[in-house]
Amino acid sequence: MKRYNSGVSAELAAVDGRKHLNMDKMMTAICFVLLLIIVVIPIVMIIYHAFFNEGKLEIEMFVQQVTEKKNLEAMWNTLKIAVFATILGTIMGVFYAWLLGRSDIPAKGLMRALFNIPYMFPPFLGAMAWDMMFNGRSGYINKWLVQLFGLSSMPININSVWGIVFVEVSYYFPFVFMQVVSALERMDPTLEESARIAGAKQRQVIWKITLPLVKPAISAGALLILTTSLAHFGVPSILGYAKGIYTLPTRIYAVIYNSGGSFDGIRQGAALSVMLVIVVAAALILQNRILSSGNYDIIKGKSMRPTLIKLRGAKIPLFLLAILTLVLIVIVPLVMIVLISFLKAYGLPLEFKNFTFAQYQKVFSANGTIASIRNSLFVSITAGIICMFLGTLVAYVVQKIKPKGKGALEVISMLPYAIPGTVLSIGVILAWSGRIAGINLYNTIWIILVAYLARYLSFSMKTSSAALLQVHSSLEEAARVCGASHTEGLADITLPLIRPAMVSGFFLIFLPAMREVTTSILLYGPYTRTLGVQIYSLRDAGMIPQAAALATVAIGIIIILNTIVTKITKDRKGV
């Protein structure tokens, strides 16, 4: 009686309802209250302050902000960068996914691992490296090219819209790549084989069968690139800021920064935030229209052995192309940052006599550095743990209790996913700097924590949700019939079963939070810099080799953490 399963826990809740203090209702209430505090209040505050001043409706400020030339330019840049990054990143992602998933290209396992690196590499560090190489005035490779060919001007200028697009593509294409590779792997190979047997040529099979079948995966990945790019702060701020190229997120930062954190500045930021959210929403709707795609059940959960396509003569050139791509987007920036971190002073030629360990000493003797690492660890771990539990709670309420208003609950918890980090920060500032119940968290680490909670809650909710869907309600019911109370059933059966998902939800939050800049750059106070902020401000202050040294350390930490996580999640396979 499958069709009744959906209502089963709701039924159980109804059965329990009268006699006991209703735990399900309590959990539902907790979810609503916490989401109200974490998500709804900041968003409401932004909208309120964008249109109201001291309790009175005042649209002039909003209109003025929206019509200002600089802001319109920023909006145009945001759109341009996002659209091109999405298109190019999608093409690149699909191409390499197909190459590694379906062709007989050599060294697949290694290449797959390497192609995932850009995903964990913080894009703003990448942008730093590219700036060091191709800065329009002082890029090392630029200077070298000028010398080599006797050019009169710098050949490549990374500090441009196209430079930003290039760097974003190289770090965002894994979104599509990973989705499509896994879809290709889960696809039933007989679907392609039947097409071949029916007389289709290899090329026709790719266009008519394979691509349409992975279209949902492509479209999901593309959506991720689009929203991430629209909201992205790091790359455009590092590459565009100095040249006066703004996107909406960097423009919001500039407005607030220039106003010295005054209330008017924050209100202007709120107005721009509304603008940015509208752009993101429009992009989402548009994307939905263009790529609206049915879900196919033909892609199965089981992994199967697909038939590999022989590349024949193209094998070696394509292999070299893939290697070259990897070197260009992974190795070159990494090497550049490490090299610069050893320089005595930025601008000196990259020669051995100019190398020193002094930058590392300087960075680590400055007490701000250690504090920033400590801050990042504290906020990331705390946010990870809280989100893990809260996300699971929301997922449980939505999946199993199914109260009235579960749709609203779901939407609210997923909302921050579509809201840019910059916007969220402004909401958090407006909400928690003394305006509500006198709670003032500004300049403390707690305000960063609150922002992280809102930002990352949807991550853990998604993983827990997926895990809960796997836990059939009969498992908990069997426990009830065996003599377990509602609470015992939860504790003995459901929780242990979704524990692995909860743990991976934690890491899904902890890892990106460790390298976060977008939200913390607007929220940090004198003693609450995070690792990302510290690198960013070192560079901003012109101490580029020191920034590079700390960046090297940060990358080291990230690689170590990632390795540990991969180990842990692999060991848990059996559970």
Next chain:
Amino acid sequence: MANVKFDNITFRYGTNTVLENFSLEVESGKIVCLVGPSGCGKTTLVRALLGLNKPETGTITVGERVLFDAKKRVNVPAEKRNIGIVFQDYAVWPHMTVLENVSYPLKKQRRPKDEIHQRAMHALDQVHMTEYANHLPNQLSGGQQQRVAIARALVVDSDVLVMDEPITNLDAKLREEMLLEIRMIQKRLNATILYITHDQQSALQLCDKMAIMQQDGTLCQYGTDEEIILHPANRFTFEFIGVSNFLPLEKDGKGLVLNCGEKIPYTDAVPKEAENGGYDIGVRPNDIVFDAQSPLKAKVDSRVFLGSEYNYFLSLGKKQIRVQQSMLDARTKGVANEGETVGIRLLNTRFYPTQKGGATA
């Protein structure tokens, strides 16, 4: 052991009424099979018994104990009902070993450790699973998991044991073995077992009594298997339990005819109410016998040997009917060959008014 009494149970999902004023009494110490097509409300009924859903009206009692009474607002929570269950999808907890699974109900009763171990092992022994005690469920086959679920239901002395299609995933041989095993366990414990299935074959093998439920959630017959096979209460029971042929009987001028695409005179005696036609003759395949003297002639379309019997498809007029011939009959009278025209005689005929809409199976 105790008897189970459903009285006037009404259950709705939204506006969809699954059960309406449903009553059934299961005698103590009997195996009762609840048989009905998918979606007829069997599972809803036992979920109400288990306390996993809440009917709108009615009472449920086990022995002297009232588990549910809509009027008096009695609703014993699931964990206090003391009913064992084997779920259709086993619901064996994947993160616990076989032994932990089976021990769980005893743990919840806060029994001493030695007793838990001893009783759990005993339950595993009953389903021949002792050697798998320390395996995790994902190391077991579907059939083995089902046996773990059965052991888990047996381990506490429940008043009643509910089994929701517990053997569907076993292969034919193991299925038979488990049915015998369930039977033996029931004898030994003298337990009341409510066994849900849509497979009438295993129901026949297992049960003391059968309750036949119709698609609309009503109980259409409750009785021993002989009663149900030999005296089906209505067309639904006749059709649902076993294979059946239906031949429309019509009045044509002076005599009765079978309307099988062409009109074939029917000369056997009919009950009074069917004398004017408008009835379907229901007849089992093994109640149709070959008789060269019979005026009723049919053509043999195909013949399949099934080990203990022959299965024929015959054309009677334009209608295809199914006939079974036992080995004994085939030995003494010989078999009919494909393409041959044979005389047939209908025995044990039943007469059901023709259904509106003309649907004849």
